[in-house]
Amino acid sequence: MTVAGEVERAALTVLQPGFEGTVPPDWVRRALADGLGGVLLFARNVAGPAGTAALVAALREESPGAVVAIDEEGGSVTRLEAAGGSSWPGNLALGVVGDETLTRRVGRQIGRMVGAAGITLDYAPVVDVNADPRNPVIGVRSFGSDPDEVSRHSAAWIEGFQSAGVAACAKHFPGHGDTVIDSHLELPTVRASRDVLERRDLPPFRASIAAGVRAVMCGHLRVPALDDEPATLSRAIVTGLLREELGFDGLVVTDAIEMQAVAALHDPGEIAVRALVAGVDVVCVGVSSAQGESVYALRDAIVRAVREGRLPEERLAEAAGRVHELAAWYAERAGDRAGAAAGAVEGLGLATAAAALRVADPAGGLRPAEAVETPVLEAAPLVVRLYGWRSQAVGRATPLTLAEALAEHLPGTAGVEVGPGDAPPDLAALAGPGRPLVVAVHDAGRHEWMRRLLDEAVRARPDTVVVETGVPGPPCGRVYLATHGASTASARAAARWLTGRHAG
Structure with a gap:
């Protein structure tokens, strides 16, 4: 039988909200004590290396196993270096240089920077193949337009990054490269056949899994060759393709659920429930209400779905278990993060940019x-x-x-x-x-x-x-x-x- 409150704690464990400020608000501290699995940091939370490390330490005081995540790709997408711009050129530059050893070194140095802040999980790298040069949201965030090259550099970046003791996340499954619409604004449709997807979009995800990537982020994409539902909400894509066909057994996360690609279709609670039913383990919520009411409303929607039989309790427990597994993986690699600042390679970012x-x-x-x-x-x-x-x-x-x-x-x-x-x-x-x-x-x-x-x-x-x-x-x-x-x-x-x- 379920222990009273166990479902409620599990429902909070699978949520990963953002918040305002450079210190944990009271509601975040309370939610962590109630079982919240972790938080997502943005530039609004970053106040220099020391300030960010202090913020993360304060979060861990409430919950030592909290999964603290961030989007730190390097290049145009940076949170830790948002104030002055990234000291790294980004993925396309690495793809153009074409040196996997360099890509591995850059991945490791970004991992050291993220690890020095005490962060558990980085939502990088982008492993999408930039198949359409008109793509408004991927572009230079991709290693390129050739699936083989993207696969090699994705694996090298992940290996380097995770050697620094921080978890990487390959995104945006099953591939956001062949779109001309930004999923922040509306739902893109990838109209490629299954054969094209297999040859073009899936190889970098296969390579990432082979490289041991700890997490995969699903994109808010409609891929009719696979399912009519957005990938984030599709059991055929998350469980059937990613889990069963590609053999991925790590953490599966959503892109932020306030993005209009899915927010225009369902309310937040429904998105969270459908994603969990599909096989996702963590629901990312970039924007939360000032006192955290929206996070607790998501928890209640998940609990209600379990009580009504829409979301099997075993599926929720499995998702929460994967959050705890990632936290344990991170804890076991404290030695890899030791001396992160001392191990930094001065000038590597500028040299890489020059080579590109x-x-x-x-x-x-x-x-x-x-x-x-x-x-x-x-x-x-x-x-x-x-x-x-x-x-x-x-x-x-x-x-x-x-x-x-x-x-x-x-x-x-x-x-x-x-x-x-x-x-x-x-x-x-x-x-x-x-x-x-x-x-x-x-x-x-x-x-x-x-x-x-x-x-x-x-x-x-x-x-x-x-x-x-x-x-x-x-x-x-x-x-x-x-x-x-x-x-x-x-x-x-x-x-x-x-x-x-x-x-x-």
Whole structure:
């Protein structure tokens, strides 16, 4: 027979809410005492390395086995380094460099950084194959568009990261790369056949499982070749495909349930119940009410589903058990996390970003920029940044801009930002003939207005230097430099190359 309160505790164990502030609110402390399995940290909770470590320590005072999770991918998606931008270039840069040993080293160093804060689980890496260059939410977060390369780098990153004693999470199952819709905003549909999924999207997840990844995150995706339900809520996908066919026996988590891909279909309690029935173990809730009422409402919805027979009690117990298993795995690896700060490799992020730089050659292809030693800029330029819509996955991250990075080497560098709908800048007035012009873009191939303004700038100033920080498109300008990343590390690497500081 069930012990009174056991179902209630288990229902809290499978929830992972976010909260406001840099200290645990009273409701979080109470919920942890009541059985809450863990929390999810965002940039809003981070107050430098010492502050974050103190926050995590305070959480563990309430519950030593709490699973503390974070989204720390490196590159454009960072929480620990949100205030100044990531010191790592991101996955696409690693894929472009193509050195699995380097990817493993970078994974390990990010693991050391996360481990130094006492965090249990990192929702990284993205192992989606970026099959559609128009993808608005994956892009440079992916290791690339080739399934074999993505598989190799996913496995290497996971091996390196988990060697630092922190759990990694492969996402977004069964693959978010072939979409043109962001699941934060609405439900994307992947229309590939099962055969294409098997050849293109599933190999990186198979490789991640073989590498020993401790968790897998399901994407809020509709994949008709597998099921009409969103993957997060699909027993055919979570249990049938991920568990039974791919053989994954670790922790399965949802993407945040307030994302409109699923929030537009069901209320939060229904999403949580359906996900658990499908085979998910942890329900991530990015936004919680000020006093935690929403978290307890989710608990009550889960308990009610058990009482009504919709959610088997054994399934809830299994999910809660996997949360405890992950906490035990983390506890056993304290030795791997010892001396994390002392083991950091200074300059590895910048060196990696520099190795990923590519410059257009006369034939229109891209070649390693490190082979070109002539400075492109010798005077302070005007940098016109064309920026598009910012994915919610990026959150509050504020990386160094290219203009700021160039100003570190060329004082007097000026920057102008132009968004969709803004009037184009008067280049003749802003940048006279003696002043170099740099146009910085991100995923220009996805934005018609950005391509149009870029073309106008190059026609007006054929000597324009173009820097693409996203997925490269057709080269243009006197010099076309692709960074394959939108981070502080990538901006600094680009600035060093453009000013000749990379040589020697």
